[in-house]
Amino acid sequence: MSKSKSTLRIGDQPWVKWSLIGSALALVLLLLVVPLILIFAQAFSAGTESLWVNLTDTYTLSAIGLTLLVAAMTVPINLVFGVFLAWLVTRFEFPGRKLLITLIDIPFAVSPVVAGLLYLLLYGSNGWLGSWLMDQDIQLMFAWPGIVMVTVFVTCPFVARELIPLMQQQGREEEEAAVVLGASGWQLFRKVTLPNIQWALLYGVVLTNARAVGEFGAVSVVSGNIRGETNTLPLHVELLYQDYNVAGAFTSASLLAGIALLTLLVKSFVEWRQARQRAPESDQADSL
Amino acid sequence: MSIRLEGINKYFGQFQALKDISLDIPDGQLTGLLGPSGSGKTTLLRIIAGLETAEQGRILFHDQDVTALHVRERRVGFVFQHYALFRHMTVAQNIAFGLEVLPRAERPAAAQIRRQVADLLDMVQLAHLGNRYPSQLSGGQKQRIALARALAMQPQILLLDEPFGALDAKVRKDLRRWLRALHDELHFTSVFVTHDQEEALELSDRVVVMSAGKIEQVDHPQALYAEPESRFVFDFLGHVNVLDGTLRNQRVVQGEAWVTLPGDLNCAGEVQLYLRPHEVRLQDCPAGHAHLPLQIESISLIGAEVRLELTPCGWQAQEPWEVGISHVEFNRWQPQRGDRCYAVPDVGHLFDVQRSHPRTLSWVDG
Numbered sequence: 079m080s081k082s083k084s085t086l087r088i089g090d091q092p093w094v095k096w097s098l099i100g101s102a103l104a105l106v107l108l109l110l111v112v113p114l115i116l117i118f119a120q121a122f123s124a125g126t127e128s129l130w131v132n133l134t135d136t137y138t139l140s141a142i143g144l145t146l147l148v149a150a151m152t153v154p155i156n157l158v159f160g161v162f163l164a165w166l167v168t169r170f171e172f173p174g175r176k177l178l179i180t181l182i183d184i185p186f187a188v189s190p191v192v193a194g195l196l197y198l199l200l201y202g203s204n205g206w207l208g209s210w211l212m213d214q215d216i217q218l219m220f221a222w223p224g225i226v227m228v229t230v231f232v233t234c235p236f237v238a239r240e241l242i243p244l245m246q247q248q249g250r251e252e253e254e255a256a257v258v259l260g261a262s263g264w265q266l267f268r269k270v271t272l273p274n275i276q277w278a279l280l281y282g283v284v285l286t287n288a289r290a291v292g293e294f295g296a297v298s299v300v301s302g303n304i305r306g307e308t309n310t311l312p313l314h315v316e317l318l319y320q321d322y323n324v325a326g327a328f329t330s331a332s333l334l335a336g337i338a339l340l341t342l343l344v345k346s347f348v349e350w351r352q353a354r355q356r357a358p359e360s361d362q363a364d365s366l
Numbered sequence: 367m368s369i370r371l372e373g374i375n376k377y378f379g380q381f382q383a384l385k386d387i388s389l390d391i392p393d394g395q396l397t398g399l400l401g402p403s404g405s406g407k408t409t410l411l412r413i414i415a416g417l418e419t420a421e422q423g424r425i426l427f428h429d430q431d432v433t434a435l436h437v438r439e440r441r442v443g444f445v446f447q448h449y450a451l452f453r454h455m456t457v458a459q460n461i462a463f464g465l466e467v468l469p470r471a472e473r474p475a476a477a478q479i480r481r482q483v484a485d486l487l488d489m490v491q492l493a494h495l496g497n498r499y500p501s502q503l504s505g506g507q508k509q510r511i512a513l514a515r516a517l518a519m520q521p522q523i524l525l526l527d528e529p530f531g532a533l534d535a536k537v538r539k540d541l542r543r544w545l546r547a548l549h550d551e552l553h554f555t556s557v558f559v560t561h562d563q564e565e566a567l568e569l570s571d572r573v574v575v576m577s578a579g580k581i582e583q584v585d586h587p588q589a590l591y592a593e594p595e596s597r598f599v600f601d602f603l604g605h606v607n608v609l610d611g612t613l614r615n616q617r618v619v620q621g622e623a624w625v626t627l628p629g630d631l632n633c634a635g636e637v638q639l640y641l642r643p644h645e646v647r648l649q650d651c652p653a654g655h656a657h658l659p660l661q662i663e664s665i666s667l668i669g670a671e672v673r674l675e676l677t678p679c680g681w682q683a684q685e686p687w688e689v690g691i692s693h694v695e696f697n698r699w700q701p702q703r704g705d706r707c708y709a710v711p712d713v714g715h716l717f718d719v720q721r722s723h724p725r726t727l728s729w730v731d732g
Binding site: 251252254255256257258259260261262265269270273274 | 415417437438441442443444446448450451452453454455463464466467468515516518519
């Protein structure tokens with residue numbers, strides 16, 4: 079008995095362990111699992127036929143199309159931007175570098191609604207740039223370009239945030255080795271840098287995509303909610319709900335939830351691959 | 367291919383890393399850049415490679431100015447301290463990299479590349495590891511692969527940045543011997559950076575000693591050890607016993623200690639007498655030309671000779687003295703810790719205030 083007592087470490091008391099596990103499980107169930115099940119239950123509540131009708135509704139289809147378009151434009155833009163930024167701050171020393179790393183986080187710190195308002199103020203028909211654009215007959219706000227712009231803003235830190243710590247840790251020695259061996263800038267990026275960061279990059283892309291699909295606040299401000307034109311899927315859910323079309327709202331919501339689940343799946347896979355990529359390096363310490 | 371550096375100056379912000387460095391590295395030799403950390407030796411190596419650019423100065427390979435040439439065009443082999451193997455490529459892919467990135471017109475055929483990689487793997491005696499990834503190799507194996515990768519381009523200049531720094535002592539010794547053999551066989555011009563005096567003296571044809579961004583001395587290992595030109599080189603190359611004292615009437619005096627100098631020296635004032643551990647004998651009574659009372663502090667038996675650490679009695683020294691005696695002599699004499707004895711210099715090196723170079727003195731044969 080004295081033996082079992084001495085092997086207990088701090089916090090190992092069974093009642094502490096089980097009450098912690100119990101409360102964590104209860105919270106997850108209450109806050110995450112039940113609402114998720116409810117979404118799908120509500121979507122199917124009026125039968126599969128009505129689900130199909132709701133799904134193939136013109137406005138719903140157009141909302142799906144616009145959401146996919148926004149994601150399809152946002153992800154490549156932020157992919158390129160993120161890689162560029164991460165490369166810049168990890169491979170070059172310049173005044174203001176630390177400041178730039180801090181500035182990358184602004185979209186995380188600012189409420190999306192505020193971001194939307196800022197864009198409206200700047201590019202709206204009465205805005206500083208907007209009035210000039212209006213004269214050129216270019217409309218950004220209350221149209222899809224505006225939605226893409228605010229989505230790009232809101233999601234721009236994801237890729238850079240994933241890459242910067244990794245590229246800092248990997249250092250530039252491999253890149254220097256490649257250049258000494260005669261690699262051109264493009265060969266260097268394609269054959270050395272990209273393979274080293276590919277999983278972190280994919281991880282950033284998955285997060286960017288999830289957020290681009292689900293963004294509500296900023297998009298809501300600049301969209302104007304024109305059905306069939308500037309309505310994205312999250313906005314569509316809200317509109318349908320306000321129209322008392324609960325089944326319709328939950329059908330669209332279940333689509334978003336489905337995308338979220340898919341994202342989680344891809345994210346776990348990428349995390350697993352990243353862990354596997356790092357694992358052999360811990361072996362090397364033993365064999366040295 | 368010979369390397370010539372002319373008036374190299376390099377700044378990092380306000381800090382001057384290299385101060386007006388001029389150096390000739392002859393064709394086919396193995397040259398060691400030796401210095402403590404922060405002396406600028408790695409920066410100098412990276413400037414030769416083209417990985418850093420100097421603010422001033424010229425670099426010539428075989429009398430051709432390559433200062434403005436991009437690192438990609440310089441065609442040097444470079445071995446990094448931490449190997450810098452491409453972690454997502456196999457060993458064979460790593461070695462083939464330099465050939466694979468050649469422009470299509472110059473690139474050998476795939477079969478030819480495979481053959482060359484196999485030859486290089488044979489040369490570094492790791493033919494069985496071609497399909498492994500770098501993370502599956504030991505440090506010594508990684509360093510060999512890094513070398514094979516650098517040699518794949520058949521460079522005429524091979525630059526190595528602390529090539530053995532991250533390896534344990536046994537592997538380091540093996541690799542050192544192997545690199546020397548390889549160099550003698552292939553005859554490229556090699557420059558390697560090290561902070562290990564023993565490594566530099568053992569491996570190099572010539573050693574460049576650097577400190578604080580300047581070259582202190584360039585010489586053959588034997589000459590460097592026998593005739594260091596400055597206090598820094600003296601202190602840096604192994605242990606040295608120092609007597610600080612006042613020179614008056616041919617005699618250096620400090621407290622109870624004194625040494626009469628041979629020959630005819632017409633100088634006086636504050637001087638330092640530097641004595642290497644093997645240039646001093648120990649006796650149980652003072653000699654006619656020296657009175658240096660010491661007490662035995664510790665005895666180290668491991669090695670080819672017995673090392674005694676001694677503290678001065680009745681005079682001062684910044685660091686304890688070290689003297690080596692043979693095991694035969696140790697067994698005959700059988701000194702104990704705490705015993706008192708007297709040091710007798712055979713050869714010494716005198717520094718005075720006016721001159722940065724030492725005068726070598728000898729008490730043997732008159």
